[in-house]
Amino acid sequence: MxxxxxxxxxxxxxxxxxxxxxxxxxxxxxxxxxxxxxxxxxxxxxxxxxxxxxxxxxxxxxxxxxxxxxxxxxxxxxxxxxxxxxxxxxxxxxxxxxxxxxxxxxxxxxxxxxxxxxxxxxxxxxxxxxxxxxIVPVEEINHGKNLTWLPKITLRPSPDELPAALKWVNQNMPAGTKVKAGGSKHSWSRVAVSDGVYIEPDRMKLSHTIDEEPNVYRNDLGERRGNLFRCGSGNTIKEMNRYLWEHGKSFPILGGFDGQTLGGVFPTGTHGSIFTRGPLAEMIVSIDLVLADGQLVRIEPADGVTDSKALATARSDLRLIQDDDHYHSALINMGTMGAVQSYMLEVTDAFHLKEVRTASNITELKEKLQGGKIYKLVGVQGKPADLEKIPPKISDGKDGGFKDQPLDAYHLEFLINPHSDKVVVTSRHPTTVTATVEAEFDFSPPGRDLVRTIHRGASFGRPALPTWFEENFGGLLSWGIDQITKLTPFLTPSLIDSSMDTLIDDAYIDRSFNVFNVGDGTNQLPALAASIYVPVASDAYLTGLDLVRSAAANFVKSRHRYETGPASMRFVKGTAATLGCGVDVCSFEFIFTGSTTYALEMVEAYEAALKEGLGAKEVRVHWGQLVGEGVRRREGYPEYEKWRQVRDELDPKAAFINEWQEKIL
Ligand SMILES: Cc1cc2nc3c(=O)[nH]c(=O)nc-3n(C[C@H](O)[C@H](O)[C@H](O)COP(=O)(O)OP(=O)(O)OC[C@H]3O[C@@H](n4cnc5c(N)ncnc54)[C@H](O)[C@@H]3O)c2cc1C
Incomplete structure (x- = not known):
């Protein structure tokens, strides 16, 4: 021993x-x-x-x-x-x-x-x-608790063991066995479900600067080089935020949560609301993917960062595919092509953000956005670390902007109540902080510790009491909401209005990733969500807003039930990822408490109304969230056939595409 x-x-x-x-x-x-x-x-x-x-x-x-x-x-x-x-x-x-x-x-x-x-x-x-x-398989349950699955075999490989693990599956499991690599199980759709082989992410950890990698990259990368990191698919966003910050770097864009793994967050098209950027997957410059037979391939665009000759000498186990069709198909692929071992990501210099949340209403929202004016209010160009040094012009409310909000924000989103006129405007813009203030910051948003939150001062935390209450009594809070929405459903809209009022805040300044994160308490509340994407061109999304509100009203009329949370409107730039939205879109995210039994039905009602009003091809959905049943969705993706060809080439025995994916695609 x-x-x-x-x-x-x-x-x-x-x-x-x-x-x-x-x-x-x-x-x-x-x-x-x-x-x-x-x-x-x-x-x-x-x-x-x-x-x-x-x-x-x-x-x-x-x-x-x-x-x-x-x-x-x-x-x-x-x-x-x-x-x-x-x-x-x-x-x-x-x-x-x-x-x-x-x-x-x-x-x-x-x-x-x-x-x-x-x-x-x-x-x-x-x-x-x-x-x-x-390990002996256990029943897997997703975070939203709307899905369970029991795999026959559960594997927990490290990045180095992954090729041998998949080779073993290929040689030892019956033909037709389905395989899925899993992330942190935060999807509400069946995108990660497998009753065959399930690959857990826990040991798929790796964090390398480019200098710590084998020397196989092009030597003309210049300034980009310092922003390139190879990261394991099992690293969580939270782990990456810390690692990058300690290397003087940040993700330029994030969604509202940091619990997903890299392997899980990218392939469903997860996004934030920085209108100069598409989904998070666009930060990927290179993907090391293990195919069903255990073969390791590296997928990059045609002008990718790897030097093919250097790679052939140093890594004969790795086949390089530098091709735009493969790369764009692989960015958002719902885990249908193989198991990702690692990604190389391109990030940016570390920066801080200031969040401002102000009240508005539907009339003002439509008036200020119509005629394509969203492009004037969000989409400032430039590196966030440079933008920190240029204070934004703040609107007086009469100049076309929302009062007290930056006129050309880095990140902008709206929270609406589909059953009322209430709107909360949230902007996040780079800002400088002194070294003394920076020393007070941490790797999580403040909240759980009430004393610490108050000590930091109002500008360096979200409203202290609601945040603390949510983080410490989240279960009680959602139970309370559930009781009210069940026993007195007609009170739901005013309950949502009141909760939106608590968000109003003139400043929350922190490290960028903490500000992107809506808070541990909010993210841990049992919830269900669906996002439906609608084009921004010709103000289609404002028509969409009317359609959503009337679909909500019709649902109340016919079912006497309400959406049990607010909805957000976020903005995502058109992407070249084949299964992403090719045009600029507004993402309507509909949020429900975890026990809303009719959530999917209401989402289907929203989708049907949007498709009827805007045309089926114009309306797309988030692959990782609640997805309406029984609809084939390939028509929203003009290059679907190209995507399918790449997928079928990489996974000819269809091991990684599950029944649900075959049905909806
Ligand atoms: C609290 C919360 C907040 C959220 N916030 C946002 C948001 O702000 N914006 C937004 O757009 N979405 C958001 N989402 C949705 C979420 O980001 C996506 O559903 C995401 O895909 C979940 O990632 P995960 O790590 O849980 O992966 P999982 O749900 O476990 O898996 C997702 C997909 O990734 C695949 N996968 C995982 N690892 C690998 C691998 N190694 N190789 C190949 N494929 C792999 C799986 O097979 C599956 O297809 C949120 C969800 C929750 C629950």
């Missing part, structure tokens, strides 16, 4: 049907051994009542000891298997348990499921190789 091993798996014990399960406590530092025999010798030294798990790892075996129970010795038949490691082989697991009665049991796969079988003390070392890190 040598060094302690980290990350002890949770071993859950459910003594009988009367007791709920409990996690057995760790009894000792876990330990590594080179052979199974050595590991079993170590097991013999455990305390008598304790339970031990011995599992194979790439470098040998790890032994984990758990505190047993003297009163009622732990029986292996009472242990819950979900999440336990499979010792490198999902079909012939190499994991043993020694229970409180000193019996040996081994996890076995019987062709359908996993169970623990009693076995004699093993005497032989395994002869086959350690193949891939896998």
């Amino acid at each position: 040598s060094q302690p091993a980290a990350d002890q798996p949770v071993l859950r014990w459910k003594p009988n049907s009367l007791f709920s399960s409990k996690d057995l406590k760790s009894a000792a530092a876990s330990a590594q051994s080179t052979t199974l025999k050595e590991a079993l010798d170590a097991v013999d030294k455990r305390k008598a009542k304790n339970v031990v798990m011995v599992t194979r790892v790439p470098s040998g075996w790890v032994t984990y000891e758990y505190v047993g129970s003297s009163a009622c010795k732990v029986n292996f038949k009472e242990l819950l298997l979900g999440g336990l490691p499979l010792g490198g082989d999902p079909l012939a697991p190499q994991t043993y348990i020694v229970d409180g009665k000193a019996r040996f049991a081994r996890i076995v796969h019987d062709g359908h499921r996993y169970r623990l079988d009693e076995v004699p003390r093993p005497t032989e070392e395994p002869t086959g190789p350690w193949v891939v890190e896998a």
Whole structure:
């Protein structure tokens, strides 16, 4: 036995049907051994009542000891298997348990499921190789709790192990097995669902500056070079924000949440509201993608950052595809082409933002936006770090802008209540801060800690009490909203109006990523959401606004039910990503509390009204949010056939496209 091993798996014990399960406590530092025999010798030294798990790892075996129970010795038949490691082989697991009665049991796969079988003390070392890190599958539940799925096999590879993992799937699983790589499960659509093989993101972590990468990149990248980072698909946005800030960098654009993984956030077209930019996926300059047969390909535009000759010499395991059609098809692909190992992202110098939230109404909104005037109010050009030094002109409300808001903002969005006239205008614009102020900032938006939030001063936090209440009593808050919307639905619009009033704030200044983030409390409230994209050209989105409001009114008339949250209007530049919106769009995001049973029905009503009023081809949806059922959506994407060709070429056996995706595309 040598060094302690980290990350002890949770071993859950459910003594009988009367007791709920409990996690057995760790009894000792876990330990590594080179052979199974050595590991079993170590097991013999455990305390008598304790339970031990011995599992194979790439470098040998790890032994984990758990505190047993003297009163009622732990029986292996009472242990819950979900999440336990499979010792490198999902079909012939190499994991043993020694229970409180000193019996040996081994996890076995019987062709359908996993169970623990009693076995004699093993005497032989395994002869086959350690193949891939896998765990006993558990039922997966998305954040919105509207979807569950139970994979047959759950893999947890590192970036380096991913090619071998997929090769193993290809060679060992039945033909037709579906595979999905998963992110942080924050999609409400079935975009990540797989009852075949599910690849968890937890170990797919990697963060490299370009200088820490093998020297395979073009040497004429100039200033761009310092902004290029290769990042694992399992890194979360939150982890990346910290890493980039510590390297003097920031993402130039973000959505309102930081919990997604990179692998999960990009392929659904996640976006923010900086009108000079398209979806977040446009920050990708290079994708390392593992195909279903385990082959590793690097996809870049024709003028990509990799030097093909240098790559061929340094990485013979990696096939380079520098081609615009492949690149644009891969940017937003809903995980249908393979499993992303890493991305190279192009970011920008670190910057701060100032958020201002002011009240408005539908009449003012339409008046100030009609005639394409949205382009005057948002879309300032320039690097955010440069914009920090140029204070924006602030509107007096009579010059075409919204009073107290910048006239040409970096980020602009509107929050509306589809059932009332209320509007909240939110701008976010680069601003400078002193070094003393910067020293007060953190890697999360202020909120959870009320004292700290108040101490920072009003300009450096969102309204303190509502934020603190939301973050600490989020469950209670959403329960309260649910009760009101169920028992007295007619009060819902005024409830939403009141919650919108609490947002008004003349300044919140922080590191850019904290300001983009709408707050941990808001993001953790159980919610459902759908975004529908409508073109900005010819003010189609203002017609869309009328259509949305009348669809909401009709829903109330026919169903006596209301949208249980506000809706936002965000602006996204047209993108070359084939499954993104090719034209500038306004994204209407409809938000509901998590228990709104009719949310999808209402979303379908909005979509139908928008399609009828604007034409079916003009209306597109967010691939990761609630998506109306039963509608083929390829007609909104003129280059769909090209996309399909690329997808089919990369994944000819259709392993990565699930039933739902086949249906909606
Ligand atoms: C609280 C909250 C806030 C949100 N805010 C916004 C917002 O501001 N703007 C916006 O546009 N959307 C927003 N969304 C939607 C969200 O950004 C998307 O649904 C996003 O795709 C979810 O990412 P994820 O990490 O949870 O991935 P998942 O939902 O787990 O997966 C999404 C897709 O990525 C694929 N995938 C994941 N990892 C890989 C990989 N390694 N290789 C290949 N494919 C992979 C999956 O197969 C799946 O197709 C929000 C959602 C929530 C719940």
